[in-house]
Amino acid sequence: MLSVLSYGRIVARAVLGGLSQTDGRDYSLVTASCGFGKDFRKGILKKGMCYGDDACFIARHRSADVLGVADGVGGWRDYGVDPSQFSATLMRTCERLVKEGRFTPTSPVGILTSAYYELLQNKVPLLGSSTACIVVLDRRSHRIHTCNLGDSGFLVVRGGEVVHRSDEQQHYFNTPFQLSIAPPGAEGVVLSDSPDVADRSSFDVQLGDIILTATDGLFDNMPDYMILQELKKLKNTNYDSIQQTARSIAEQAHELAYDPNYMSPFAQFACDNGLNVRGGKPDDITVLLSIVAEYTD
Amino acid sequence: MFPMLTLLSMFYYICLRRRCRSGSRAESLGGRRALIDLGQRSTLPVTVEVEQYAKEVLDFSSHYGSENSMSYTMWNLAGVPNVYPSTGDFTQTAVFRTYGHWWDQCVSAPAPFHRTPPSFHSRDFLELAFEEQVYPTAVEVLETYHPGAIIQILACSLNPFTQNPPADVRWEVLWSGEPTKALSPQARQFSPTIRPISFPTNLLRLEVNGSMLDYYTELDAVVLRGVRERPILALYKMPMIDISDLSDGEEDLSETGGPLCCRTATADHKHNHGNGYFDKLPYELIQLIVSHLAVPDLCRLGQCCKLLQQHCSDPLQYVQLSLQPYWSRLSDAALTHLQPRCTLLQRLNMSWTGNRGAVTAAGFCSFIRACGMSLVCLQLSCCHFLNEMCLEVVCVTCPRLQELDLSSCDRLQPHAFTHITKLTHIRRLILYRTKIEQTAMLSILTFCAELRHLNLGSCVMIEDYDAVVSLVAARCRGLVSLDLWRCRNLSERGLAELVSGCAGLEELDLGWCSSLHSSSGCFQLLGRRLHRLRKLFLTANRTVCDSDLEQLATNCPALEHLDILGTRMVSPAALRRLLQACPRLRLLDVSFCSQIDARTVQELGSLFPNVSIKKSFTQ
Numbered sequence: 001m002l003s004v005l006s007y008g009r010i011v012a013r014a015v016l017g018g019l020s021q022t023d024g025r026d027y028s029l030v031t032a033s034c035g036f037g038k039d040f041r042k043g044i045l046k047k048g049m050c051y052g053d054d055a056c057f058i059a060r061h062r063s064a065d066v067l068g069v070a071d072g073v074g075g076w077r078d079y080g081v082d083p084s085q086f087s088a089t090l091m092r093t094c095e096r097l098v099k100e101g102r103f104t105p106t107s108p109v110g111i112l113t114s115a116y117y118e119l120l121q122n123k124v125p126l127l128g129s130s131t132a133c134i135v136v137l138d139r140r141s142h143r144i145h146t147c148n149l150g151d152s153g154f155l156v157v158r159g160g161e162v163v164h165r166s167d168e169q170q171h172y173f174n175t176p177f178q179l180s181i182a183p184p185g186a187e188g189v190v191l192s193d194s195p196d197v198a199d200r201s202s203f204d205v206q207l208g209d210i211i212l213t214a215t216d217g218l219f220d221n222m223p224d225y226m227i228l229q230e231l232k233k234l235k236n237t238n239y240d241s242i243q244q245t246a247r248s249i250a251e252q253a254h255e256l257a258y259d260p261n262y263m264s265p266f267a268q269f270a271c272d273n274g275l276n277v278r279g280g281k282p283d284d285i286t287v288l289l290s291i292v293a294e295y296t297d
Numbered sequence: 298m299f300p301m302l303t304l305l306s307m308f309y310y311i312c313l314r315r316r317c318r319s320g321s322r323a324e325s326l327g328g329r330r331a332l333i334d335l336g337q338r339s340t341l342p343v344t345v346e347v348e349q350y351a352k353e354v355l356d357f358s359s360h361y362g363s364e365n366s367m368s369y370t371m372w373n374l375a376g377v378p379n380v381y382p383s384t385g386d387f388t389q390t391a392v393f394r395t396y397g398h399w400w401d402q403c404v405s406a407p408a409p410f411h412r413t414p415p416s417f418h419s420r421d422f423l424e425l426a427f428e429e430q431v432y433p434t435a436v437e438v439l440e441t442y443h444p445g446a447i448i449q450i451l452a453c454s455l456n457p458f459t460q461n462p463p464a465d466v467r468w469e470v471l472w473s474g475e476p477t478k479a480l481s482p483q484a485r486q487f488s489p490t491i492r493p494i495s496f497p498t499n500l501l502r503l504e505v506n507g508s509m510l511d512y513y514t515e516l517d518a519v520v521l522r523g524v525r526e527r528p529i530l531a532l533y534k535m536p537m538i539d540i541s542d543l544s545d546g547e548e549d550l551s552e553t554g555g556p557l558c559c560r561t562a563t564a565d566h567k568h569n570h571g572n573g574y575f576d577k578l579p580y581e582l583i584q585l586i587v588s589h590l591a592v593p594d595l596c597r598l599g600q601c602c603k604l605l606q607q608h609c610s611d612p613l614q615y616v617q618l619s620l621q622p623y624w625s626r627l628s629d630a631a632l633t634h635l636q637p638r639c640t641l642l643q644r645l646n647m648s649w650t651g652n653r654g655a656v657t658a659a660g661f662c663s664f665i666r667a668c669g670m671s672l673v674c675l676q677l678s679c680c681h682f683l684n685e686m687c688l689e690v691v692c693v694t695c696p697r698l699q700e701l702d703l704s705s706c707d708r709l710q711p712h713a714f715t716h717i718t719k720l721t722h723i724r725r726l727i728l729y730r731t732k733i734e735q736t737a738m739l740s741i742l743t744f745c746a747e748l749r750h751l752n753l754g755s756c757v758m759i760e761d762y763d764a765v766v767s768l769v770a771a772r773c774r775g776l777v778s779l780d781l782w783r784c785r786n787l788s789e790r791g792l793a794e795l796v797s798g799c800a801g802l803e804e805l806d807l808g809w810c811s812s813l814h815s816s817s818g819c820f821q822l823l824g825r826r827l828h829r830l831r832k833l834f835l836t837a838n839r840t841v842c843d844s845d846l847e848q849l850a851t852n853c854p855a856l857e858h859l860d861i862l863g864t865r866m867v868s869p870a871a872l873r874r875l876l877q878a879c880p881r882l883r884l885l886d887v888s889f890c891s892q893i894d895a896r897t898v899q900e901l902g903s904l905f906p907n908v909s910i911k912k913s914f915t916q
Contacts (some may be wrong), residue, residue: 183842
């Protein structure tokens with residue numbers, strides 16, 4: 001004869017077990033991208049996911065969703081090297097590594113290291129440098145692992161507030177940490193940071209968290225409160241609304257970049273360092289906007 | 298009331314759980330409907346053609362890329378195509394290590410084996426596993442650069458993912474052809490007509506020969522089309538007897554009664570009636586006639602009569618034995634039966650044989666112990682049955698061994714290589730893609746001073762190549778060829794010692810050795826010291842410059858093969874001077890050299906028509 005309590009326990013367990021089905025579920029990132037290149041080079045047809053010298057990628061794997069941005073350092077143009085080639089190849093290589101499963105979700109630095117190694121295995125002699133920021137969502141553990149090398153970065157927004165953000169890595173003003181492949185003989189002169197020095201972080205996420213990954217073209221032109229204002233307009237988790245919001249953020253940043261009187265975060269930082277500068281910062285802008293949602297095949 | 302409540306809640310619990318697990322309701326309804334349909338149409342067979350891309354690359358003999366990379370490596374063949382239908386030299390494809398006839402012309406090329414059947418010309422192979430076993434109806438190979446190298450497609454009865462592998466493993470040829478060269482390097486889908494086979498398969502093997510090609514062939518993906526049920530038509534077809542089948546001995550694929558397992562004659566026999574005209578021929582003449590037969594035919598001939606049995610088991614017929622063309626049929630039993638005939642064995646080629654349990658380490662060891670005393674050359678490329686005991690037996694039983702090929706034996710434990718120190722007369726040692734470690738290599742070099750040809754390509758477990766190379770320079774002064782392909786931490790210090798110590802070097806492969814910098818003067822020193830240099834590969838060394846080519850032009854008149862892929866620092870003028878100074882140059886690879894454009898290549902090609910100038914492209 002079972003007692004009332006044990007009956008009650010069985011009933012309660014059944015009911016609660018039936019209702020809360022979300023604990024064992026996998027998470028995923030619904031991501032949209034948008035961006036603008038600095039110059040309006042209409043003639044040059046780039047493969048998708050490249051905006052000027054910036055590049056980005058979004059990749060899905062069974063165990064994780066991965067996305068990344070890379071900002072090609074424009075100074076190479078003066079030496080006859082196309083700066084977009086390095087960043088685009090780096091991002092495409094990261095994408096391929098993820099799709100083929102040659103990565104561990106807990107180590108985005110591993111993805112960056114492998115991708116950099118693969119760049120050196122290419123018969124084509126690549127030259128150039130770029131920053132890199134990679135964000136990995138581990139589906140099962142509901143954790144996000146990130147690595148950031150340079151001045152691109154990400155924001156995590158929950159309930160209208162920024163709960164995580166990346167740190168910028170700069171050697172000196174306007175010279176971020178960067179992965180590079182230098183021409184022979186110039187190795188001592190050209191800045192080349194190893195993937196090991198990338199900033200790493202890991203944190204838990206909840207359903208509905210918003211992750212904004214972008215190059216410095218966004219963060220240098222739009223302060224946090226403006227970004228948060230735009231994100232408030234995000235109503236639901238479907239792809240079209242995310243795409244719309246990403247586009248409006250990128251467009252606004254693009255407008256502000258060319259406003260000569262606006263006190264952008266970049267101008268503010270310059271003034272703090274003694275340079276009397278005003279206005280936006282024309283730069284390539286890449287925005288990847290993601291929301292944590294449930295995993296559907 | 299309580300039992301009812303319990304029942305209700307358990308029912309609710311179970312239903313909810315099942316709901317969230319089984320996907321959408323529509324899907325489950327659809328599934329049931331399909332079952333009903335099949336039941337109604339049970340009279341008609343449903344032959345659904347299944348199309349699969351390769352799931353995994355299981356084995357291969359060589360590749361261009363690095364061991365832990367996804368650029369130009371064989372693992373790119375798995376999965377969906379990345380490049381097709383584009384044409385070009387892309388990183389996402391599978392590329393073999395060699396092409397053309399260039400490597401055959403090198404001094405380091407091994408002598409061919411007597412009695413190789415003319416129908417066997419495979420140089421490389423790869424094995425692919427697919428998800429599901431099907432009766433194949435078509436195999437499509439997506440070749441994206443310089444197609445034409447595939448010469449044979451085979452299917453295996455074994456499921457490589459099974460936990461309990463069966464005892465008998467059969468390989469059937471789906472298609473076989475000659476090495477060709479497509480008219481242009483354009484990408485193509487190669488889909489030859491394949492033979493129907495009697496068993497379902499998910500393991501395919503492609504054999505490749507790129508000797509007619511102008512450049513490296515590149516493969517993107519392989520598609521296997523087949524049906525799950527055995528095609529009904531096959532049951533009604535008369536079995537076609539192909540003359541070529543008979544000569545290949547397809548029906549002799551069984552493991553017990555193969556042509557290589559010849560029955561021994563009974564001891565007591567009927568009174569000998571004489572051999573007719575055969576008695577008039579001298580013994581040596583019959584031996585000479587019989588020496589032209591390939592090994593399986595030799596074994597079959599020996600089953601005719603006692604006289605021919607005596608001729609065919611004469612150990613003089615088995616001084617050179619190449620079992621590589623018969624890799625699918627070689628087993629322990631075959632080795633045991635060959636044993637009494639191979640007592641004078643000097644050159645043995647067992648490359649590619651014995652995998653998937655056909656030959657065991659013990660079987661191999663007993664064969665070597667019985668027949669290896671006079672062995673001079675032993676080729677064991679891709680022999681995955683080898684273990685440390687096998688190498689120990691080889692090195693103890695064959696002290697006079699001069700040539701040992703262990704390329705792509707990547708499952709051999711590092712400790713096994715230490716036994717090679719006993720082979721003090723070794724002259725040709727090929728360790729391409731093995732896991733040999735530094736200490737073993739150094740001790741081999743200490744004791745084996747007679748080395749003439751050494752191949753350490755893609756030996757990733759050696760940490761300090763400078764130490765290895767400096768010992769080579771100190772001990773192996775007579776070295777003729779050295780392959781250091783992808784030896785990534787070799788520096789100018791090691792190279793300087795090498796060129797001082799081994800001044801007789803004729804071939805040096807330093808491809809993808811990224812730690813060598815021309816600014817240190819190492820290549821100029823190389824040019825000045827190695828007067829006999831015939832082959833030099835500086836592939837993907839981005840620092841090669843005009844002054845290096847000047848030194849080569851001035852000091853290396855015998856140069857025949859040169860690869861300077863990927864450097865930005867070489868000008869057309871320096872190339873022209875090199876071509877003028879080296880009249881014997883036949884191969885020049887200037888792919889991805891930024892200053893050398895297609896027009897320059899064309900001009901130089903017309904000025905120097907004997908030189909094959911290679912300029913690869915990605916788009």
